[in-house]
Amino acid sequence: MLIKDLKNLNVAIYGAGAEGHSAKEYLEKHHVTNNIVVYNDDDGAEKFASVLANADVILRSPGVSIYKPELAEARAAGIKITSCSDIFLHEMRENHPQTKVIGISGSKGKSTSVSMLYHMMRRLGLSVELGGNIGKPLIELLDKEFDYAVCEFSSYQASDLSHSPQIVMFTNLFSVHTDWHGGHEAYCRDKVHLAANRKAGDICVVNANNAQLCDYCRSLPAVVYYGQTDGFHAAGKDLYFGSERLIGLSELHISGNHNMENLAGVMTILKYLGLDFRKAAEALKTFEPLPHRLQKVAVVNGVLFINDSISTAPEAAIGGMQSFDENLAVISGGIENHQDYQQYAMFIEHNPKVKAAVTLFQCGPQIAETLRRIVKRPGFKLIEADSLEAGVKAAYQELRQAGGGIVLFSPTAPSFGYYKNFMERGEDFIHIVKSLQ
Secondary structure (H helix, E strand, O other): OOHHHHOOOOEEEEOOOHHHHHHHHHHHHOOOOOOEEEEOHHHOHHHHHHHHHHOOEEEEOOOOOOOOHHHHHHHHOOOEEEOHHHHHHHHHHHHOOOOEEEEEEOOOOHHHHHHHHHHHHHHOOOOEEEEEOOOEOHHHHHHOOOOEEEEEOOHHHHOOOOOOOOEEEEOOOOOOOHHHHOOHHHHHHHHHHHHOOOOOOOEEEEEOOOHHHHHHHOOOOOEEEEOOOOOEEEEOOEEEEOOEEEEEHHHOOOOOOHHHHHHHHHHHHHHHOOOOHHHHHHHHHHOOOOOOOOEEEEEEOOEEEEEOOOOOOHHHHHHHHHOOOOOEEEEEOOOOOOOOOHHHHHHHHOOOOEEEEEEOOOOHHHHHHHHHHHOOOOOOEEEEOOOHHHHHHHHHHHHHHOOOEEEEEOOOOOOOOOOOOHHHHHHHHHHHHHHHO
């Protein structure tokens, strides 16, 4: 659906978050329609009945699951359902054919990958905009002219798209957001749907080292893999193109070996576009990492505190622990999200550098029980804390007694019910750490 297709229609915006507000402002600013109503779930059944009776189109915000019965009811009533993401992609195809849209998604690493790519393309002097989950709302980009749009797409945005970016990149697939999608299989299917509507000449860049991702992408056409030795790949803390070493983690401001793997995907895109990836690698040395993603907070009495509040899956915590060679105390826990912590516990069992694990909040008992069952090595300590502050202080004391190391806050689960979002959770961690200084 294009913007012109909304002309003078009755539009209901379902969800009053940031994207919903942006959509309303855009439609009003451009006089597309004056017949706009905004609906939230807490507005009640009477208002939704009015939406069903009067709306021609529902603009679905990302937080509104495509599996909600209200949307099924709207479809049955003949109401067209679309989203700002789909309108943006259709508009770019139809009315801005000179612009290439690069859409990056994945369970983890998409924000940093998008940010690194945007940084390098700007340093190469290209006309590029940043949008989606990070950067400007996609609908706001329609008023500008540029050659490239680097966009982050969540599974929420990708789930019902009828158009795809010209270039899609997937970093990985883990078990997250199962409630919104109604299960892990639906989550994976909805995630890779970002690449389902590509045209001839479009490509999909896929991490060859994530088996689950490769399984779900196997049927997609025009897949280019990264993470293989004949192309861009990470080897420990270094990035290679074939046998040529391009850059090392020690030369960058970012933390985490897994970011070198993400960088391999980003470089694959640059090479596909015919850009100077060696010059881009040099430009990455000025890139500053995003907050709450393996963010270095402070060193207190020989203990370094790392804020990885963005972590909402056990695999992300494993990646975080793999990123450091020092003694570690990891803090994990959030709402129950039906995660499997066996591999998380197995990693800790086989890594003596992990001296302690602190568990918290609703899924804390599940994590603790899995750790008790699997981790048997001498010297490991399990701490079940009743608050983040107590957990941080306990982890700090353990590492002080061990002569120093790293406290890694990698929650492995969402924060809802305890914090508004991962940013608020990360800021609380930072505040607690600062109080120790």
